[in-house]
Amino acid sequence: MNGRREFLVALGFGALTPSTNVGGGPRLRRSRWELLFAGPETTAPGCIPDPASWVADDFTAAWIGHATVLLNFFGTWILTDPVMSSRVGFHIAGIVFGPRRLVAPALSLERMPKPDLVLLSHAHFDHLDIPTLEHIDPGASVVTAANTADLLDDLPLRHVVELDWGEKISVKGVEIEALPVKHFGWRLPWEQDRSRGNADGRSYNAYLVSKKGRSFVFAGDTAYHDRFREVRQRVGNLELAIMPIGAYDPWIHVHCTPEQAVEMAGHLGARVVMPVHWGTFIQSDEETGEPIRRFLEAARLAGILPAVKRIGETWSASARTAW
Numbered sequence: 001m002n003g004r005r006e007f008l009v010a011l012g013f014g015a016l017t018p019s020t021n022v023g024g025g026p027r028l029r030r031s032r033w034e035l036l037f038a039g040p041e042t043t044a045p046g047c048i049p050d051p052a053s054w055v056a057d058d059f060t061a062a063w064i065g066h067a068t069v070l071l072n073f074f075g076t077w078i079l080t081d082p083v084m085s086s087r088v089g090f091h092i093a094g095i096v097f098g099p100r101r102l103v104a105p106a107l108s109l110e111r112m113p114k115p116d117l118v119l120l121s122h123a124h125f126d127h128l129d130i131p132t133l134e135h136i137d138p139g140a141s142v143v144t145a146a147n148t149a150d151l152l153d154d155l156p157l158r159h160v161v162e163l164d165w166g167e168k169i170s171v172k173g174v175e176i177e178a179l180p181v182k183h184f185g186w187r188l189p190w191e192q193d194r195s196r197g198n199a200d201g202r203s204y205n206a207y208l209v210s211k212k213g214r215s216f217v218f219a220g221d222t223a224y225h226d227r228f229r230e231v232r233q234r235v236g237n238l239e240l241a242i243m244p245i246g247a248y249d250p251w252i253h254v255h256c257t258p259e260q261a262v263e264m265a266g267h268l269g270a271r272v273v274m275p276v277h278w279g280t281f282i283q284s285d286e287e288t289g290e291p292i293r294r295f296l297e298a299a300r301l302a303g304i305l306p307a308v309k310r311i312g313e314t315w316s317a318s319a320r321t322a323w
Helices: 003-011 032-037 229-235 258-268 290-302
Strands: 059-065 068-073 076-080 090-092 095-097 117-119 141-145 159-163 168-171 174-180 205-211 214-218 240-244 272-276 314-316
Touching (some): 059 240, 068 272, 117 174, 141 168, 141 205, 159 168, 205 229, 229 258, 240 258, 258 290, 272 290
Parallel strands (some): 076 117, 117 141, 214 240, 240 272
Antiparallel strands (some): 059 068, 068 076, 168 174, 174 205, 205 214
8 A cells, every 4th residue: 555545544534536336335425535625414323322321230332433432341431442523634724634524423522421441543533533532531541552642642631551462451440452453553654653664663453351251352443364363262252342344445455344344253252243433434435335234244144243233322231232
């Protein structure tokens, strides 16, 4: 992947060309080039989570949008890759250059419980959003990938920890382990990056999260790899895998297909998968509804249960269904 394409991925975009409509579904009426400057009206999410009704001794998760998931993991509130902005990208003279949100977040930060733990998978604009992080409770523990904590230096966050692959930390009885994935980490083209062989470059993580003998994985952003097999050998079957399923056309080298997401969930031994990283921003050439259609079919064939099917839905371990 050339430098220009890598920059567009880091920014949160795919190629700035009209959709090739891979899935045969209806095309959006505007190209991504138009969305860079204007963008469609943001629609409301299909469901609104109600975290006040969640039971503390259960495991409950709601898809807020893109890679942002709110979880109550047996009494510990966790937020993954919080991105609440209407547009993500780099700022020049007060203007944000990057994709605009298609669907509003299912909950505002003001309506969420204060997170005990925030997991940041990597430094790309659509996963590490500074305007959102400015409003995170300063007392939250924030875990981020190696060589990315400098991006948070100007924020009021008091507990920021970098984890490299294989490293662990405990927060309020929850163990977090950083896992390797197949992606890249630089936020701007001139930065050093682990995927380029720079040992001190920006890295990119998935996370294994465990408490009370129960575990889940937040896969962050990744192309297909088989490193998750080792997790199953050590931990056994998982309660839930949060897997990215979109932005694979033409970014197959850094984003998995829905079928590959299901296969990696199988490597983890996860019987329930929350499909994320689709339908929130236009980032690539597949039609916006294609990832979930392909995921649901692949999950059916693999005997895997989808945790949610649209933004705003909630899943709980006790109910085993979305609501």
